[in-house]
Amino acid sequence: MAVIGVVALQGAVEEHLKQIINTGSEAIMVKHPRQLKELDGLIIPGGESTAIGKLMAHYGFIEAIKDFSNQQKPIFGTCAGMVLVAKELEGSESAHLKIMDIVVKRNGFGRQIDSFEANIEIEGMKAPFQAVFIRAPYIISAGDQVEILARVDEKIVAARCDHLLVSAFHPELTDDNRFYKMFSEMVESSMVSHSS
Amino acid sequence: MNKLIATDAVKRGMAHMQKGGVIMDVVNAEQAKIAEAAGAVAVMALERVPSDIRAAGGVARMADPRITEAVLNAVSIPVMAKARIGHIIEARVLEAMGVDYIDESEVLTPADDEFHILKSQFTVPFVCGCRDLGEAARRIGEGASMLRTKGEPGTGNIVEAVRHMRKVQAQIRKIILMNDDELMVEAKNLGAPYEILKQIKKEGKLPVVNFAAGGVATPSDAALMMELGADGVFVGSGVFKSENPEKFANAIVQATTFYNDYELIGALSKELGSPMTGIDISKLAAADRMQERGL
Numbered sequence: 044m045a046v047i048g049v050v051a052l053q054g055a056v057e058e059h060l061k062q063i064i065n066t067g068s069e070a071i072m073v074k075h076p077r078q079l080k081e082l083d084g085l086i087i088p089g090g091e092s093t094a095i096g097k098l099m100a101h102y103g104f105i106e107a108i109k110d111f112s113n114q115q116k117p118i119f120g121t122c123a124g125m126v127l128v129a130k131e132l133e134g135s136e137s138a139h140l141k142i143m144d145i146v147v148k149r150n151g152f153g154r155q156i157d158s159f160e161a162n163i164e165i166e167g168m169k170a171p172f173q174a175v176f177i178r179a180p181y182i183i184s185a186g187d188q189v190e191i192l193a194r195v196d197e198k199i200v201a202a203r204c205d206h207l208l209v210s211a212f213h214p215e216l217t218d219d220n221r222f223y224k225m226f227s228e229m230v231e232s233s234m235v236s237h238s239s
Numbered sequence: 240m241n242k243l244i245a246t247d248a249v250k251r252g253m254a255h256m257q258k259g260g261v262i263m264d265v266v267n268a269e270q271a272k273i274a275e276a277a278g279a280v281a282v283m284a285l286e287r288v289p290s291d292i293r294a295a296g297g298v299a300r301m302a303d304p305r306i307t308e309a310v311l312n313a314v315s316i317p318v319m320a321k322a323r324i325g326h327i328i329e330a331r332v333l334e335a336m337g338v339d340y341i342d343e344s345e346v347l348t349p350a351d352d353e354f355h356i357l358k359s360q361f362t363v364p365f366v367c368g369c370r371d372l373g374e375a376a377r378r379i380g381e382g383a384s385m386l387r388t389k390g391e392p393g394t395g396n397i398v399e400a401v402r403h404m405r406k407v408q409a410q411i412r413k414i415i416l417m418n419d420d421e422l423m424v425e426a427k428n429l430g431a432p433y434e435i436l437k438q439i440k441k442e443g444k445l446p447v448v449n450f451a452a453g454g455v456a457t458p459s460d461a462a463l464m465m466e467l468g469a470d471g472v473f474v475g476s477g478v479f480k481s482e483n484p485e486k487f488a489n490a491i492v493q494a495t496t497f498y499n500d501y502e503l504i505g506a507l508s509k510e511l512g513s514p515m516t517g518i519d520i521s522k523l524a525a526a527d528r529m530q531e532r533g534l
Contacts, residue, residue, distance in 0.1 A: 052496050053259040053280060074497065089256050091280040091316055098278060098496055122256070136315075149315060155339035156362050158249045159242040175248045177256055178317065178339070195240065216252045 054090020076107035087124030144186030277488030289393030325351020358382030376431035390453015458494030482512030
């Protein structure tokens with residue numbers, strides 16, 4: 044069985060763990076970088092990217108997650124998680140993990156009063172996906188290798204590149220588990236290539 | 240594509256993103272920046288921290304909008320602000336200013352000693368205080384998207400927050416174990432909306448996030464509230480009334496994340512300087528107990 048961890052420094056951790064279990068994988072709450080070696084896949088949850096980023100840096104997660112990513116092990120970032128994996132953040136802010144070739148604008152859709160939900164089209168999914176956007180970021184630009192999965196108002200809100208998957212919205216807040224199925228397929232195929 | 244705003248998923252979901260984090264009271268842009276740098280998940284903009292409100296006496300109102308604006312402009316994390324209980328207009332003004340969350344708060348002098356704001360009519364989400372499940376369920380019924388214990392604000396004394404957190408948790412456990420045919424009378428006894436108790440029984444938990452507030456003064460206090468089942472922590476006077484706000488802010492954030500790593504909490508608590516001066520609750524006159532405000 045695939046083992047998928049959720050970075051548990053702050054944010055919607057339990058919500059992701061529940062979804063991982065419902066998709067048939069083993070879920071682990073990750074509080075220390077040393078736990079990464081037990082994992083086949085990693086989720087960086089929604090939360091406050093500044094708070095999670097600070098704790099990540101302080102507790103040695105940055106190098107450990109970069110190393111995890113260099114092994115081509117799948118990582119899924121939602122909202123703050125998308126901000127944290129970005130190569131670059133718009134404005135003067137310094138980026139965190141810099142592992143995905145995307146430029147992200149934090150709070151790109153505005154403040155909380157502008158937060159919304161909408162049924163959006165996702166590349167490769169037949170029915171629309173109920174996407175909850177909370178002070179959501181978006182992707183301003185992406186490298187040539189990045190596959191765009193969804194847009195809202197022309198803004199990129201979901202994307203994939205090799206072993207990396209990101210969404211500006213929160214699949215952890217709805218019952219629809221199609222993103223988790225997509226991610227667990229990525230994890231399972233990466234396990235096959237790691238064992239061979 | 241049809242965008243829906245102000246849905247439960249959007250309003251309650253915002254509080255889910257704050258989980259495991261610390262929300263700090265600040266009175267100016269400089270404090271807001273210190274809080275953000277320490278890893279706060281949000282700041283609460285207000286004119287005075289609760290211990291200063293106690294000291295000042297008189298009527299405590301919504302902060303001067305210049306303070307709230309300065310804080311909104313200073314940080315990129317969410318900004319919350321307090322409106323008086325029942326003060327519909329203060330809440331509308333804060334919503335118009337673009338704050339991310341409103342605390343309909345007993346720390347301020349109530350504008351209505353009977354009714355709370357009908358929070359479901361607002362786009363901006365609200366957090367409200369509670370001492371027991373009845374109060375929690377009434378606030379959810381009015382549309383609160385997040386709860387917190389009332390505790391006893393501005394005292395630096397954790398005892399009331401502990402009491403309120405334990406009480407809510409115990410009452411939830413009772414609801415879960417109760418037979419369905421006993422629930423209506425329990426709703427009457429608690430003064431709680433029946434439909435909300437039914438939902439709590441079905442889900443096995445509150446439908447909204449519940450933070451600790453009202454008396455958190457040290458990293459260990461924050462960790463204690465997490466241990467007791469809080470989803471996160473509000474720190475009012477505890478940071479900026481301590482001897483070394485930056486150190487306290489950092490230590491409280493880390494102790495909240497690693498609340499069961501006792502060696503770490505010990506290390507974080509070293510050489511912090513003095514926490515805020517506390518107040519023994521039994522020495523507090525009945526009229527000075529903020530938690531009694533609101534029905």
